[in-house]
Amino acid sequence: MSDPTKALGRPAYRPDIDGLRALAVVPVLLFHAHVAGFGGGFVGVDIFFVISGYLITGIIAREIDADNFSIIKFYERRARRILPALFAVVAFVLIAGSWLYLPGDFEGVPRSALAALGFLANVWFFMQAGYFQSSAETMPLLHTWSLGVEEQFYIVFPLILMLIAKFAPRLRLAAVVALAFLSFAWAVSKQADSDGFAFYLLPPRAWELMFGALLALGAIPQIRNQFARELLSFAGLAAIVASTLLYTKDTVFPGVTALPPVVGAALLIHCGPQTAVSKLLAMRAPVAIGLISYSLYLWHWPLIVLTEYAQDEKLSEVQSIVIVSLSFAIAWLSWRFIEGPFRNHSNFERRRIFAWSVGGMAALSAASLVLVSLGGWPARFTEQSVRYAEGVHDISPARDACLNDQIGGARPECNLGAEVAPTSLLWGDSHGVELAWVLGEQMKVKGRSLAQRTHASCPPALGYEAPSRKTCAEFNRAVMTELEANPDIKTVYLTAFWASDNYRNSRVASQLPQTIERLQQAGKSVILIGPVPPQGFQVPRRLAMRGPEIETASRASYLAKTNWLTRKFTAWQQTGVQIIDPADQLVQGETTIIVADGQPLYFDSHHLSVAGAKRVLAGGSQL
Template identity: 65%
Template structure:
């Protein structure tokens, strides 16, 4: 394969690829200062839209566009390294993953092979949820968005060229605006629709497409270009530094990195910024950026899984170095040969692509048929790992997880009008089930009103979940209109930073007072000591002597809340403190009588809920 660059080659765009992939890598490796590194994916979208649309438009205008040739290029570019990573992930997970974690891996592999990973992840989990730590193919969602775009967009351009070629630019502008409006409308939703799916993401690719179609005039004034490119670089760096997992994204917040990337593509040539991007180091990283993006995440996930802890100390540097080595090898020995028409003709490209797709799909299906593949592990390991399923049988049915979701009307216990209610976030779910079991013994029932990540406090507002406020207002109205409900249990993840930052202690003080003014008895279930990783996994990997969180750490996390307990007790509130049942000395207890007390890192399992409620029985 010739090393001579194409006459239209732009090294600054390879440098921009480096500016996209490095923040993603450093963010995932938990390197301080890169909390917004996820915006690198948005930069990739703009670059892709610009380069690919330019090729499609030129070939359509020349009457030389072929869908077959287009997908041959995509196959050469995308499939070889992707196949290698998927094979590595399937083998690695088969060796390393516990049954409950393993089951999703072959399913995610099938989704990635079909370029539907974004759809699968939208249906399964959120990007920043804890489950992400066990998903080695999570990052392939972006390939799904891109390939879905390139299934639809070339057809749109062909149709426009056939019926209204003069309207091409205006049509793409309309599509861009429509997609952006959709993204902004969905940006605050907690269902991840705006993050994962094509309609609200397409505008980022279309911004690049508009550049390729000539929407922006050439700027001839050097100093204007210098200022624009300097500002664009600052916008991208600023988003990388100051954004975080708590930033509402994408939507309006995606504008700085997206427009910054577009400005650099349009104006960087001949500028100081362009020369920086064209330096040997950034260009070298840009050349291997696709393989680096593919390889880094599985390496990070497997490393963290094997040690059952996030990267720390020297480990981020080691994993970054390993990712760079794997990316270079993947680019040199997998990507480059497959892109060379002299080595792989069109027929061979499609044959190898079909063979790779078929072999990996078959392997994934066979693994799915194995379920958790429990035969790989000793019985005790399997038993500990199975605690991820020790949850309320009605967990999914009786909790609201997303914006706009219906408020479940769940009553647990006997077939009777509820005399109590448990009001809380997801920490109340297993407690509600166990309270229901207690109430049923006396022919009584308890209502469950729970919403994920929503503190049971009047006035609590979460910018990422605007429906939390209305949910709590609805629960309050229901309580005010239900004299038969005499007891209100309040339960939440009180160790959560968001609650502390919102001064939930003060809000709870007011809420308790208002509940008592209605004549309700209030039972507050205090904070559950959070662990640093999934308890079933930790026990399965390390046994009953696994390290646990300390009382001193727990105290530092929850003092802001527990400092109110003396006052609330003096006002007649009964307080159940999980810490009394979940600590021995300075160490927390995560297993009792052979049963894990958590089903993840901070939610009590049913066994844990029974233990905590042993401190205080139902009224």
């Protein structure tokens, strides 16, 4: 049998690799469309990286070895492959965003378009938001981060291979192995960080592309035994399927957890094409999806994001089916009428493809810059809609400085109010930030100050282990130690997102009473700020788009989410705990209140705005 995986021989067309592209793009699509069971669908991007590294490195290495590699020719191929469909998607997003997006959300659209056009989207989104954060769901070009990683890699990697070929040709394989190892080590060292560095940026992602590159360079010996090939290809498929089905947005990723999809893709490439799995991938349907996979990847995310933005809620099951189907239809049209013609050399010879590329990039960049100059372009909306939309900015000026989001221990000296030693301390998660600011302003008038100790996703309950914040327990221990060591702090405010499923379904119900008891034993007066009714939609956006006459969360749903805590209020009050119940100000009859005096009381779906915090703390009787 001939060797189908020989590193640098001119390869025959591999339909199974097109099928592997389908195995990569479909989980991504279903994950983004909220289809149940595909919580790890994001690993499809990692599969794409392996495929890209394998195919493109094979081309580069063959041409370098034949002494006919041309950077110009290489980038001509990249331009034909990448730019036409990307230009179409960027133009669509700019037009749709100009029509649909509210000022605060629109500001980022043309900026992200510029980043996507410059293949710096991964850097831009790293600086803006995490991939799994709620704010990412309003970014219609978020998915172009992967193009940024890939194109940055192909700016550097061909040059590295050329230099190695000129000065140390025998060290090519060893050099790529070393670079891949360093990249992987970097990814592992950063995998637990929540800042997005390991997810978005090239250095900790390059090893995935180099994994495919090593296949192309012959780093892995040929597997001649057919049974072993069959077994390994099945193992590769199982690794991909398992990570797709078992991973979730809470999985620490990438890093070690990226190994199963990456190794799985490498095994399928290396052991094909004459295995049962590769023959399955080479069937007509997977190959057809693989051929349109690039357009499908580009188009599906803007369709999902724009639809959800327009209705201000997640896709329903029926809508998911419609959007998935529409994505396939548009992807085929894009492949047939945009990708195809530009790949045809008879339609666009080299000079013309570069002219179109430069012209398209210049036109779209100019349009983006004009839109950037307009700010959020508020003139598109009524003054009241703009005021509602600006509610997203009604946050504590000290939010960034005083909210512990990544590291352990209490933040150093985050005091609010008068410039005196604090006699009170607010301890909680991100729900406490705006409350702390308002308390600080109230105390400033009285010549007093408040210490703020807040950690995202971390309730003030000793012993709580946050699934997404590994430093929570350490933070809480540090705050308690600080309180017990400081007799000048007489009053402690406890607050958190008590309606959170994570808190309700964990041991917080038993940990919180123990924490309160320990504070009282330390001589502290305890004030518990109760639960804020979550709304399930972005309040400023919903108000701006639909006005104040909208349906809000019901009293019944609020009680169902918070009864585990509120039923303890009476017993706690009997022990001296003072209760500030937001329901007194935010629940009216059988519904909840989200706006007062023309101001949103939330800056998102469940965090109080400063206006909301003022309403909850009105009167200052708790001081």
